[in-house]
Amino acid sequence: MNTNLTQKLSKHIVEKVAIVGAGPGGLAAAIALRSQGIEVQVYEKAQEFRPAGTGLGLAPNGLHSLDAIAPGIVETLKSSGCEVHHTVLKSIQGETIRTNATKYLEQYGQPLLTIWWYRLQQVLASRLPSEIIHLNHRCIGFEQDANGVEIHFDGEKSVYADLLIGADGVNSVIRETLFGEGKPNYIGSMCWRAVIKYRHELFNDYELVFAKGNQQFMYLLNVGGGYTSWISRKFSPEYSLSHSADEVKSRILHELADWDKSFRVVVEATPAEEIWEGPICVGVARRRHRPPLTQWSQGRVTLLGDAAHPMAPAMGQGANTTFEDAYQLRECFSDSANLQEALTSYEQCRIERTKLIQARSALGEMRYYDINTVASNGQTQERQMSMNDDFHKWIYNFKPSVKS
Helix, strand or coil: CCCHHHHHHCCCCCEEEEEEECCHHHHHHHHHHHHCCEEEEECCCCCCCCCCCCEEEECCCCCCHHHHCCHHHHHHHHCCECCCCCEEEEEECCCCCEEEEEEEEHHHCCCCEEEEHHHHHHHHHCCCCHEEEEEECCCEEECCCCCCCCEECCCCCCEECCEECCCCCCCHHHHHHHHCCCCCCCEEEEEEEEEEEECHHHHCCCCCEEEEEEEEEEEEEECCEEEECCCEEEEEEEEECCCCCCHHHHHHHHHHHCCCHHHHHHCCCCHHHHHHEEEEEEECCCCCCCCCCCCCEEECEEEHHCCCCCCCCCCHHHHHHHHHHHHHHHHHHHHCCCHHHHHHHHHHHHHHHHHHHHHHHHHHHHHHHHEEEEEEEHCHHHHHHHHHHHHHHHHCCCCCCCCC
């Protein structure tokens, strides 16, 4: 047996890992690294886990990655969410334009699963010992040297680790401390969303409803357990936030004033304080450009998920590529002789793939509003559709190789 392989088998390349962020990405990374016998501690700024977040879609690439990280977890998620078998496209008048039977399971070996972000977080957290998740820890920075990283939290709390993973989302403190780029870019898309206990009448026939208006659209998602997630986005070159919860609700109802009551009714049923309003901000902008990172790591610090590659939600790949990250990070730790080799390998496996998905997601967001930035290149609609089909196959065919 060669010396490098002996070293890898006899000793972990890191003993203690700190993860900042207890969203799905941070929790998945913790599960993945703990499966390698590595000590992991997760630090989260929220004071408690509470119902929050939107409905999201878990696609085959994300589900395959999760299944490789935590065998059996996908079956648990299926019972917590909703497998999408039928989708429908409607006009704002409520007329059906097109219906589709989904083919994800047949083509890629996993379904499209819609689930509430909060339920996903709960399922992932249940796979970890509660004592390794530290709430009320808002990271304010870190310092590192050749031997480790000291992570600082609000309230003069500090911890020490061999490796720090920033899984702290689109407004990542870890990323900003590493690279100092400033805030992510607003891409011209305003969003309103909520998840409520509500069984929409359309869910008798479909699990996912999409309606498209004039530079505005709306999703209705069955996210399981009798809960409905509604998401509305509107093209707005500049954004402004409402001053109160009641103003947020009045604003979105005003935006939907010309829409059929089947869309407005779910918003009307939503308590004003449960509606989230905000801009869609990512690393790839339509006009103001913060380019994707060419590296995610420095020394003993690396990034994962939205902290590394924030995505416009158009392709629904934010969570899915995050789970790919967590799987790949585990594999790189398993296959490398030292930390630098592992992090270099991690970046080489992930950056180019996520860069492409980032760019296409931002483009897709603008296409929702009929702003086609590719049309000037002379590509026909048929050519673009073919490219989209091939691109989707490339995304969904990501299948981790599970090692014995």
